[in-house]
Amino acid sequence: MKHRLKIWLRVALAHVFHLTGLRGLFRSRRAGIPVLMFHNVGYPAETDYLPGHMKIGEPKLRRLLKHLARAGYRTRTMDQTVDDLAAPVPPADTVALTFDDGYRDNHDILLPMLREFDATATVYVQTGPMKGKLNWLHHYFWVLHKVGPHALAELLAEQIDRPHLRADLAKLSSDETQAEYDMKRLLKYEITAEDRERILATIFEAQGGDDATLARSVYLDADDCRALDKAGVELGAHTVNHLILSGLEPNQQRLEIEGSLRDLEAWLEHPIPSFAYPYGRSWDYDDTTREILVELGFRSSVTAMTGLNDASTPALDLKRIAVNQDSRLAEVLCEVDGVFAWLSRRGLDLRV
């Protein structure tokens, strides 16, 4: 089926099933447990520089939680979800909520909302920023937001010594979105990780950026983590520096994973059973990553791959459904009810 037709049909069916209430009929036949994936909640000014696909507004998230509560869904942490998946008959009325990276809005905006709905969630925390260190991507987004893609390309060209890359930067498209895409690809794949970190940090500082100030305004700190933990929200590990694990030597992978685990254990004074892979596509982690997670005693790890989870889904490759401000509620709710999974078992694959 052509992609556009598939999307059109998916949206149309989602609205029909949602508006008629028919989607509820699929629940008892639900063949898997949904795990929803979010990042930032609300639009606090200090997160202006972060891209829109990571954000969901407070009213939209409240509407989603209201729908789930009205339909009788129970929200679950990932640690609870691992138990649910092991049950002889997995529950048809659960949904796990997960929030990646450890943004401060998860404490300031999300936590009161979870309390309002008597809901819970898992927040995956990257611990480097909590100790004042931001990675290259934050530096990149921050400078991009401040000066725009073409001025950033000029700043990069001053720092990069290879002539062919400078030539590429000089002839970026006049279209800002395209220029941004090409520039990010160049940074990701054409220069080494060390150069990338160093160059972006240099530009960030030259533009007046300060790691400690930005990190504190955007990320949770240890006290916020303890407050979430006390309120029944699970905190999971998400590495120290949010690097692509499969690109690291085994000992570096271990430092990244174990570092975030030990930080959280020290702050919360109890074991941390849940992990989320940075970036989360199947090529962003490998067997070495899984071995390290097993050795460290993690019970589960979530990816950014789409789908529901059942007893046959490996606990270290759990799937999620990404939700942001652009998501249509009807589609998200149909995913949670298992509508699209049911249709695909009957030969109509509208999963994206």
Ligand SMILES: [Zn+2]
């Ligand atoms: Zn992340």
